[in-house]
Amino acid sequence: MKVAVIGTTGYGGGELIRILHNHPIFRIHSIHSTREEMPITEEFPHLENIFEDSLKKVDSEKIAEDADLVFLATPSGVSGKLAQQFYGKDIQIVDLSGDLRIKSAEEYQKWYKHDCVNEETLADAVYGLSEWNRENIINARLLANPGCYPTAALLGLGPVVAAGLIEPTGIIIDGKSGVSGAGKSLSKTTAFAEMNDNFRIYKVNQHQHIPEIEQQLKLWDGHITPVTFSTHLIPITRGIMTTAYVQLKKELTTAEVIELYQETYLNHPFVRVRKENQYPSVKEVCGSNFCDIGLNVDQRTGRLTIVSVIDNLMKGAAGQAVQNANLMNGIDEKAGLNFIPIYP
Numbered sequence: 001m002k003v004a005v006i007g008t009t010g011y012g013g014g015e016l017i018r019i020l021h022n023h024p025i026f027r028i029h030s031i032h033s034t035r036e037e038m039p040i041t042e043e044f045p046h047l048e049n050i051f052e053d054s055l056k057k058v059d060s061e062k063i064a065e066d067a068d069l070v071f072l073a074t075p076s077g078v079s080g081k082l083a084q085q086f087y088g089k090d091i092q093i094v095d096l097s098g099d100l101r102i103k104s105a106e107e108y109q110k111w112y113k114h115d116c117v118n119e120e121t122l123a124d125a126v127y128g129l130s131e132w133n134r135e136n137i138i139n140a141r142l143l144a145n146p147g148c149y150p151t152a153a154l155l156g157l158g159p160v161v162a163a164g165l166i167e168p169t170g171i172i173i174d175g176k177s178g179v180s181g182a183g184k185s186l187s188k189t190t191a192f193a194e195m196n197d198n199f200r201i202y203k204v205n206q207h208q209h210i211p212e213i214e215q216q217l218k219l220w221d222g223h224i225t226p227v228t229f230s231t232h233l234i235p236i237t238r239g240i241m242t243t244a245y246v247q248l249k250k251e252l253t254t255a256e257v258i259e260l261y262q263e264t265y266l267n268h269p270f271v272r273v274r275k276e277n278q279y280p281s282v283k284e285v286c287g288s289n290f291c292d293i294g295l296n297v298d299q300r301t302g303r304l305t306i307v308s309v310i311d312n313l314m315k316g317a318a319g320q321a322v323q324n325a326n327l328m329n330g331i332d333e334k335a336g337l338n339f340i341p342i343y344p
C-alpha cells in the first residue's frame with residue numbers, strides 16, 4: 001500500500017518515517033512539507049543512506065491519485081484544511097492534529113481559537129483511541145488520531161470509568177511532557193536555557209486537550225463533570241506521564257483494580273499493566289508504542305491513583321497513527337511497531 005506523509009520535516013513526521021521505513025505493508029510513496037524539492041536528509045541527516053527522498057509539493061489531487069493513505073502530521077489549522085481537501089477523494093486520511101477530534105464545533109473554536117472543518121467532514125471523522133474504538137476505526141476513511149496527553153490519560157482512566165466504578169465528579173489529572181511534545185519550532189519556553197534543570201506548569205486550566213479528554217470520558221459515563229487537567233514541561237526529550245486521581249464508589253483493593261485493568265487490556269498488546277507496588281517510568285516505553293500503567297488504591301482516602309506513561313511521539317502520535325492505519329486496513333495492529341523500548 002502506498003502512503004504519503006505531509007509534515008515530514010517535523011517531529012511527528014520524522015517518527016512516521018522511522019516506523020514506515022520498516023513497515024511490512026505500507027510503502028512511503030511521497031513526502032511533503034512547505035519546502036518542496038529539498039532532500040529530507042537536509043532536515044534529518046540521521047536518515048543519510050537510509051531514506052533520502054526529496055520533499056514534494058502538497059498537491060491534494062495528485063496525492064489522492066497516487067497514494068492509498070495520507071498521514072497529516074501538520075499543525076492544527078493546516079491539518080483541518082488539508083483534511084477538507086482530501087475528504088471525499090479516494091484516499092484514507094489519518095490526521096495527527098487536534099482538528100478533527102472535537103465533535104462540537106463550538107467547543108473546538110473555544111479551545112483551539114480558530115474555525116473548525118465543515119460539519120460533514122467532522123461528523124465522519126473517527127476518534128482513534130485504538131484500544132477503545134476499534135469497531136469504528138476498522139471502517140474509518142477519516143481518522144482523528146488522539147492527542148498525546150489524552151492518550152495517556154484516557155488509557156489510564158478507561159477501565160474504571162467505563163465500569164462505573166468511580167465518582168463522576170472531581171477527577172484530577174496531572175500531566176508532564178518532554179519538550180518534543182511542542183514540535184520543532186523554536187520557542188522561548190522550550191529553549192535549552194529555559195528548560196534544562198527546570199520544570200514548569202503551562203496552559204493552566206486552558207489546555208486544548210481538556211475538551212478531548214472530557215468528550216471521551218462522557219462517552220464512557222454520561223455523568224462525568226469537568227475535570228481538572230494540569231500540564232507541565234519537564235527537561236527530557238521524549239515521554240509523557242499522566243497521574244490521575246479518582247474517588248472510588250466502593251471499597252476495592254489495589255489487587256482487584258489491577259485485575260480489572262489486566263482483563264480489560266488482555267487482548268491489547270500495546271497496553272501493559274504493572275503488578276502491585278510497581279509503577280512505570282517514561283524510559284520504559286521510550287521509542288516504543290507501549291502505554292504502561294501503574295495503579296494504587298489509597299485505603300485511607302478511598303482514592304485510586306493511576307499512573308500512565310507513553311512516548312509522546314509514538315503512542316502519543318506517529319505510533320498510534322500507524323496502529324490505526326493498520327486497523328483501518330485489516331492488518332495486524334502491531335505491524336511495523338514491534339520496537340523494544342530504548343533503555344536506559
Ligand SMILES: NC(=O)C1=CN([C@@H]2O[C@H](COP(=O)(O)OP(=O)(O)OC[C@H]3O[C@@H](n4cnc5c(N)ncnc54)[C@H](OP(=O)(O)O)[C@@H]3O)[C@@H](O)[C@H]2O)C=CC1
Pocket residue numbers: 006007008009010011012013032033034035058072073074075076078079096097098146147148180181182183184185312313316317
Ligand atoms: N509532537 C508531539 O509529541 C505530538 C504532536 N501532535 C500533533 O501532530 C502535528 C505535528 O506535530 P509536530 O511534528 O510536533 O510539529 P512540528 O512543528 O515538529 O512539524 C510540523 C510539520 O508541519 C509542516 N507544515 C507546517 N505548515 C505546513 C503547510 N502549510 N503545508 C504543509 N506542511 C506544513 C512543517 O514543515 P515545514 O516546516 O518543512 O514546512 C513540519 O514538517 C501537530 O498537529 C501536533 O499538534 C500530536 C501528538 C503529539
Ligand SMILES: CC(=O)N[C@@H](CCC(=O)OP(=O)(O)O)C(=O)O
Pocket residue numbers: 076096097098099146147148177178179180181182208209231233
Ligand atoms: C509539550 C507541549 O507543548 N505539548 C503540546 C502538545 C500539543 C499537541 O500535541 O497538540 P494537539 O494534540 O492539540 O495536536 C501542548 O501541550 O500543547
